[in-house]
Amino acid sequence: MEQGSSNFIEDIIDKDIEAGCDKIVTRFPPEPNGYLHIGHAKSLCINFGMKSKYGGECNLRYDDTNPCKEDQEYVDSIKRDIAWLGFKWDRELYASDYFDRMYECAVGLIMKGLAYVCDYSADEIRATRGTLTAPGQNSPWRERTVSENLRLFDEMKRGLYADGEKVLRAKIDMASPNMNMRDPVIYRILHETHHRTGDKWVIYPMYDFAHPLEDAFEGITHSICTLEFEDHRPLYDWVKTNCGFGDFPKQIEFARLNITRTIMSKRFLKKLVDEGKVSGWSDPRMPTLSGMRERGYPPEAIRNFCAAVGVTKANSEVDVAYLEHFVRDHLNNTADRVMVVKDPIEMIIEDMEGGELCRVENNPNAETVTYRDVILGRRIYIDRADFAPVPPPKYKRLVPGGTVRLKGAYIVEYVSHECDDAGNVTRVVCRRIPDSKSGGANAGIKVKGVIQWVNADDCVDIELHEYDYLLLDGEGDFNDRLTPDSHRIFAGAKGEACLADAKPYDRFQFMRMGYFSAAGSYGEGDRSFNMITGLKDSYAK
């Protein structure tokens, strides 16, 4: 593991260690109300990174304090995605496991005179909260006695009140410039069935009350979250202190990940799923971890990307090309190459009789290079883009009168070609240059271009998926932000038959066009299946 310069969170932890904090414990606390996406990967990498850097622990904790939005399907997916990314949590926990202890803490606050039952409706609370520039007003129930609060809170718990009839509020300061401190609601009544505790509870703690307690109960030392919670830190500390905990846990905030053209709002992603715009949370076009897995992203690439992006408090938007760089980087060293012909035209090698075995490297960049045998017959297919009757400037592949190397096989020279009525090339006839195969006497002859080919008799059809992201641009309603590209994909134009030299795989995953294509004038879109394209079984079934 790389351990370059440290980030600001590590600086804080280093100081805490110097001051005597001997074991670092972090946690990844998703609410199970959706699938994890690439943005969560950053948080995962940070939290689990602390575990590996400091030899501490990192817990997986489902923050399931709102029964209205949570579901078992989500906890299953979260677990699966974290494991796929390559992280191992120390303990798997649920906020709902602490409901009893949290209730006791709330009672403790009441007894200290630091919490009260308020009969205001949600609207009334909003109306008396004040504004960003004006202080709020005290609730008329703010000075209820401890015993009355205790009785009322117990009645809330026993289900004597309807949803919204009463709440428990922390008694802090209605004039605080920090809105979060204006007597925040810490318990609300919700007659909902919880996905784990069932109907045991009808009151549920709010995030601001629950989270510091969850952290404290677990012995979390550093509670790492995103920037929008900075304003909540005073409340986090208030709860922590008044419930009897010390310096730790300590909340630290970092800037969430943004990637160009990539929507990472759960709300939007859920809408896509609910409206059937995609096949589900795992649709390969989704920026969810499971969608990326379906699409063939190596988890290592995602981890390397997160490490490279760094941890700061500056709002930023990382170019999606940076993510793609790490995908190429990883695949370049690990992926087996396969020759693929996307738009086939026939090539006849007129001086060939039967088939001849050719040895092709699976991955020239592997530590130990392996080979596969491919038969070169008299009749093969090459890609339409690899022969140009009228070559554009700087064209390096086959042209009338020219030569080209068939990857892993012979150099062939042009003899003739045929076109259909529309002028499209239908067949190219060539002749081998003798002994030009690897190891042959003429193998050293220089040719400008090397092209892929598949043997006509034993190549296989494969289904090519050229998924693109869900591309989103501009402002306005989500549906207006889908680009024409996305619509095209939504229309179902995603599969295309191709021919490959390899045996049929259960499943082919193709990275975005251009990952392994040539750069430059004949790059993307033209030679996109330039040798590497297939990612076979890049994830466990």
Place this chain on the structure above:
RNA sequence: AGGGGUAUCGCCAAGCGGUAAGGCAUCAGACUUUGACUCUGAUAUGCGUAGGUUCGAAUCCUGCUACCCCUGCCA
């Protein structure tokens, strides 16, 4: 005079008073049985802005400006 944050190359990002790392992207070459990979070289007299302190400032001080977050019984 609401509060809390952030500002270093097109995009990330180091730097923490001693004279602007690195990566991505881009451009130019070399190499190549993937126009890939790899390799070379180029790319901020400048660190939001205006002043100040200092022998010396992206780093310290002051004033501005821009952007982000906060008025859920969501997390």
